[in-house]
Amino acid sequence: MPTRAGASLVTTLLTDEPAALLRFRYGTEPSFDAAPSWLYEGMAEAFRRGAARLAVAGDDPWLLSHEDQEKVSRVNRATSKAYRPALELIARFETNWTIVPSATPAWAAAVFPNLPKDEALARLWEHIFSASRINHVDPVTAWKEHDANLHRRANHLNERRYSALHFRGPETDLRVGLADDHLWLGGGMTARNGLYCIANIPTEEVFTTPHKDRVEGYVTSTKPLSYKGTMIENIRVKFEGGRIVQAGASRGGEVLQRMIETDEGARRLGEVALVPHSSPIASSGLLFLNTLFDENAACHIALGHSYSSCFRGGAGLTQDQLASQGANSSLIHVDWMIGSNRMDVDAITAAGDSVPLMRAGEWV
Amino acid sequence: MPTRAGASLVTTLLTDEPAALLRFRYGTEPSFDAAPSWLYEGMAEAFRRGAARLAVAGDDPWLLSHEDQEKVSRVNRATSKAYRPALELIARFETNWTIVPSATPAWAAAVFPNLPKDEALARLWEHIFSASRINHVDPVTAWKEHDANLHRRANHLNERRYSALHFRGPETDLRVGLADDHLWLGGGMTARNGLYCIANIPTEEVFTTPHKDRVEGYVTSTKPLSYKGTMIENIRVKFEGGRIVQAGASRGGEVLQRMIETDEGARRLGEVALVPHSSPIASSGLLFLNTLFDENAACHIALGHSYSSCFRGGAGLTQDQLASQGANSSLIHVDWMIGSNRMDVDAITAAGDSVPLMRAGEWV
Numbered sequence: 001m002p003t004r005a006g007a008s009l010v011t012t013l014l015t016d017e018p019a020a021l022l023r024f025r026y027g028t029e030p031s032f033d034a035a036p037s038w039l040y041e042g043m044a045e046a047f048r049r050g051a052a053r054l055a056v057a058g059d060d061p062w063l064l065s066h067e068d069q070e071k072v073s074r075v076n077r078a079t080s081k082a083y084r085p086a087l088e089l090i091a092r093f094e095t096n097w098t099i100v101p102s103a104t105p106a107w108a109a110a111v112f113p114n115l116p117k118d119e120a121l122a123r124l125w126e127h128i129f130s131a132s133r134i135n136h137v138d139p140v141t142a143w144k145e146h147d148a149n150l151h152r153r154a155n156h157l158n159e160r161r162y163s164a165l166h167f168r169g170p171e172t173d174l175r176v177g178l179a180d181d182h183l184w185l186g187g188g189m190t191a192r193n194g195l196y197c198i199a200n201i202p203t204e205e206v207f208t209t210p211h212k213d214r215v216e217g218y219v220t221s222t223k224p225l226s227y228k229g230t231m232i233e234n235i236r237v238k239f240e241g242g243r244i245v246q247a248g249a250s251r252g253g254e255v256l257q258r259m260i261e262t263d264e265g266a267r268r269l270g271e272v273a274l275v276p277h278s279s280p281i282a283s284s285g286l287l288f289l290n291t292l293f294d295e296n297a298a299c300h301i302a303l304g305h306s307y308s309s310c311f312r313g314g315a316g317l318t319q320d321q322l323a324s325q326g327a328n329s330s331l332i333h334v335d336w337m338i339g340s341n342r343m344d345v346d347a348i349t350a351a352g353d354s355v356p357l358m359r360a361g362e363w364v
Numbered sequence: 365m366p367t368r369a370g371a372s373l374v375t376t377l378l379t380d381e382p383a384a385l386l387r388f389r390y391g392t393e394p395s396f397d398a399a400p401s402w403l404y405e406g407m408a409e410a411f412r413r414g415a416a417r418l419a420v421a422g423d424d425p426w427l428l429s430h431e432d433q434e435k436v437s438r439v440n441r442a443t444s445k446a447y448r449p450a451l452e453l454i455a456r457f458e459t460n461w462t463i464v465p466s467a468t469p470a471w472a473a474a475v476f477p478n479l480p481k482d483e484a485l486a487r488l489w490e491h492i493f494s495a496s497r498i499n500h501v502d503p504v505t506a507w508k509e510h511d512a513n514l515h516r517r518a519n520h521l522n523e524r525r526y527s528a529l530h531f532r533g534p535e536t537d538l539r540v541g542l543a544d545d546h547l548w549l550g551g552g553m554t555a556r557n558g559l560y561c562i563a564n565i566p567t568e569e570v571f572t573t574p575h576k577d578r579v580e581g582y583v584t585s586t587k588p589l590s591y592k593g594t595m596i597e598n599i600r601v602k603f604e605g606g607r608i609v610q611a612g613a614s615r616g617g618e619v620l621q622r623m624i625e626t627d628e629g630a631r632r633l634g635e636v637a638l639v640p641h642s643s644p645i646a647s648s649g650l651l652f653l654n655t656l657f658d659e660n661a662a663c664h665i666a667l668g669h670s671y672s673s674c675f676r677g678g679a680g681l682t683q684d685q686l687a688s689q690g691a692n693s694s695l696i697h698v699d700w701m702i703g704s705n706r707m708d709v710d711a712i713t714a715a716g717d718s719v720p721l722m723r724a725g726e727w728v
Binding site: 006042043 | 373377378392395405406
């Protein structure tokens, strides 16, 4: 239990998926543009007063797939807007936080649709334990080593100060300019309250922030994106001057369209992340339909808000200063997977030279 | 479902009894004086912005009975303090609100300890439906009639402007002076947002506010009090000048003691209520171990905060003005039952005459 580690007051906020569905079934028309801002403002206040955040994720990836997608989008937008003050504090690591997965029957059934329910749940737990290095003989040491490796990788990239990344793969040819004074991160970090935290468990990525105006070319998703209860498959978008000028998907295209119409920043990148194809999660060969897992199985990009922690001295910079260095601003931050064992990644130096970073999905 | 009645956004806050227990098992020492004030402040803000409140009560009456009662008291105190701003808005009916019961396995097992679990749950639901007049042919009309009866009863008492009540029964001889410009209430009322609400379902009481300095004599509880997961039985207290000068109980005496030590107001009365012994809940002969039921089965008094709505024009009065009229102020408001079929109640007029109100637990 969390408090065995010495936590003080623990306040649990439980979500209820049946109640979330009832909303779409019985809610009045104006309610779909409403969000409990008092609750999110309260959470922000709690973070300001020093509360840590432990999110336990086990959502049913299909929960909202049969609901009216226009209403789903409106709810997502209203919620993102109300949640923003709290999210800002989280993104700036004003407090320590982490997200961990927990197997639920609905999630397990989505990942293993052909297994009996009990077996599906047990299998998902096994994968969670394996991906989270819990079944190592000494999980704490295993995490320390893994964390050190991710830091080494990020430091290496930080020393090089590359100006762009070039992704090439099937139906992908994308040049992602990196923000000025960008910082690669990976593994844990010390939050501004002085506590060290690993924000995502599991984690396999090193990531930084693209320059919002310097993304060119086209890119195709390599795994379905489970986005707030709906599924978006085979996303294909084209960037010009950092902005999506063309977007489609073989499934969930309407949801994608509404997502990128959330605001101007929703059409631009807020994150780019490198993950080798040999990561334990990718090796499982499974689609977990959960960003916490799937984003750690493949190189990915995120549409929307960028993290100020991905800038040198970012915590001390104003939003205007960050924007002038290329930081993107949006109500959303949605990761989706573009990596595979057929993806090559080159780094581009300030002088314009190409340096191979990954070949066939693996670090060079 | 609530939203079928046209509710807008519905935000559910779920409590989790196992988590509440874990707190007592694993919480750090200082955590027992802490409360999530950010959450309660948020709720107050929600009420200010027009949110209604629907509380669904089905607590396990025995939940905390095996925990360290000193820690339980500290938690109750910290929670009451943090909740106070929200409770003030509720007590003043700034918004419409109601509390309704819902049968839970733990509550049902406490009420029917000798029945199989399923049967206990079904029986408790039957009693909830019966007490809440849901199994009438036309429940809405039944409620309108019942509500009109309670209003008639309250109006009658308001016209008389009695200055005190005198309770006599086995081990009870208590004179409860009523506050200046007190107002008897019963049934539903129009909240300050203009919406009519019946704050408790079921409800059988008419009630008003005693004068905090004018309570004399001794009184003995006639039903056990289930107080935040512990049971207090055979409470016996003596009042002088409105203040408890002696208190004991055959069980839970320590919890009672800590409760009345919460603050100065916790030793004084904030409510007095009249309920005939023939009320449907009393007729069931059951002890529900839930204030929502048990307080509607018998005349009762409450220690602690009084309701400004129990004063003529109370909503427009300051706390100081209310206090000068006899209103009590406290972090707590705890009802307990003093009525029975052996209780006589007289009203005392301003001239000092006695008028019989109830004999052997029934209205005269």
